[in-house]
Amino acid sequence: MSLSLARELAYDAFVAVMEQRKKPEKVLAEMYVQNDAKLKRLDRNFIKEIVYGSLRWNAKLYWILQNTSKRDLEKSSPEIRAALICGTYQIYYMDRVPDRAAVNESVEYIRKKGQHNACTFVNGILRQIARRAEYFAKPDKVAKPREYLALQFSHPQWLVDRWYKRFRFERMEGMLSANNQPPPVTVRINALKTPVENAASLQDDLLREEKMKSDRRPLRSALHLDHSPDTGTEGFFGRGFYTIQDEASQLIGYLVAPGEGQVVADACAGPGGKLSHVYELGKEKIQLIAVEKDQDQYNRARDTMHRLGHEKVEWVFEDFLTWNPDNKPDKILLDAPCTGLGVLRRHPEGKWQKKHDIVAPLAEQQWKMIQHALEILKPGGELIYSVCSFESEETEDHLQRLKDQFSDKIEVVSPLPRLPDYYKKYVTREHLFAVYAGNQDDMDGFGAFIIRKK
Template identity: 30%
Template structure:
């Protein structure tokens, strides 16, 4: 490392914030990287990998520690359990770091942070794992399939149980494995500012590796057509330090967005002059995409609950130079009489469990519970019941989530049909993580028929 900053200590503090103070990992990591901007690219990469990797593999780390420690992880001092977790992650997944260095650094950190009396315990557990860790037996998939998947992929058992019921053991394992595959950062061209070819040239001039997303396999129909259109203006980018360092990003030449998320605008199929209401829009990716497709005509009203969220939307409106989009601070659960039958397109990309994006938001698996998910389903239905009257006759309703749970997806789509018989379901797709390189995502499209 090239500075005097102790990167491991920064990671330890990140883990404590996330695991003991219930903070979100991506926000904590971003805050630390912003605070320590002088760290070089190698240090930033080490910090990010160690923090995210430890969180992502936490159940597995705890299983290993519990197998070699008389004191179970849940009974340890918070600092000690997080110090052991990040150290075991280095031993298991970061081969370039000598085992002795991992153990020595952990002991030093324990002493530095006021736990000198436990430094011998830390050293003993880690040395045992160095000697015997390769012999540790994991749960047998044939005897304990749920526990096997829980430990191997560090996903809580209640999620495993639900997905095994919905998808079966083999497909569930494929889904979990795909969360660990490195996925490219995908962007879409802001065609109000440049052509895809111009963007590609500008990125190459910034020494960014950029490539077209290529052909995306899909069955026939509207979904395939929408994916096909993405091939014209979506790219994969890599080999850059961070987004803020790119002039193309600063200039709003592109928007960072997963392929599955881009499908919302394409499936909505806006026409020039349409009025669009996006009821939970922050940070504004889907709204800005729709505004761009309307080529400066019509209006996209991007709503969200707080000023903080609408500020994020406004920042994106400014950076992307969109004249036909506005941010509105509004609670989607509160009925707005002025919005009734106002929207040609109503976008309901609603708060959800987020279990389809666990590969990118590593800690969401631990923060979500069965009880919280049930509450989310009720919230989703409350919002839908409130806002669906906003769509015009012959208008389109898009309901989407970034999860793969049937209660929030297919069951909610069926509920919409029962609750609103004037809506006809015309397309529905559950995308699983890794399909075409995208996140887990659900999208459904309804059209409101004329009053009889």
């Protein structure tokens, strides 16, 4: 049996993510460019499903395999592990994929990688799994709840232990389960090309010209698409009528609430989602400064703004911690580097690439950036802090630390007046905007607050 290009690319991408710690979206984008003429839309969707599904369920799949095999899989090559994990994912979770194809092409992948001696081993393990003849007892749900959660929902034990200190068991089940679901395709309408009150006309155009069904959200700027859009230059995406952005991320722009004539700085501008939204909310009547130190993120932000037609931006390629503008900003959006533990469903590789000691150093970096923002902010100006995380060290701890150390120099501003009514439920009594995984609106996890400098 021959090996399809789609499966070969999926398995290679899985190896690149797990062994080389690369980002799956970047790996797949490079593969698509190299093999563009050979891949159809169905092939790309198939590849994405295998890669992201195998990443989401990696721990559980590995546990099944290790219980099936008499060998220590850690001593196998990365390609063998990829073939076994991705093959098992197809058998268990992809109903439309024949077990025979998943088994045989996984074997052919190993053969093509020059590891002929392992073909019999891979074939035997996957055929045994396909028969589903074995049952392996999980950790007891009552006696070992944390171990049960980590295995049942395929999350690293350190992360389950961490969240278990804050959340009830039932809440944990919902959060972890939600992390394993593909996120909805949420987009933000470019309000400078299509006013939000005319969103229905854009929906009609998407359906007529691109066969794209869409649903309105309580957030007027947001739509849910029924599948991933064509991101080529000729479609509505390429022509800048919308950009891909989760609802929780869109709400941060409303917290900024840029006013006419204000100087607004985005301290970490890449990849450009929040930057472009602030631009649109400012209706080109603000002075917008984009600060970014990472070359890749800087380039992505510029590409995003150019695609959307947003050209009136002052670009600063510099570390925010060293940036000292002559004209102090009225508002600073600090979308700080963070653990990203609120967006694991969107970036499932994070479960396996991040470690337990990730939180403290990032929280300290965030605190330095918060202090610097207050130093360069105009008196009476506002700091809008946000992270795609709901870890306490990255959110409420910073807010409390600000109150303790700067109580006479700052005041906490409630996000409530700036949010659409529907989303005010996500604001705590301490004026923290907090969205947790598994929320009822299927949004990413986020934390944010607003500080005004007296």
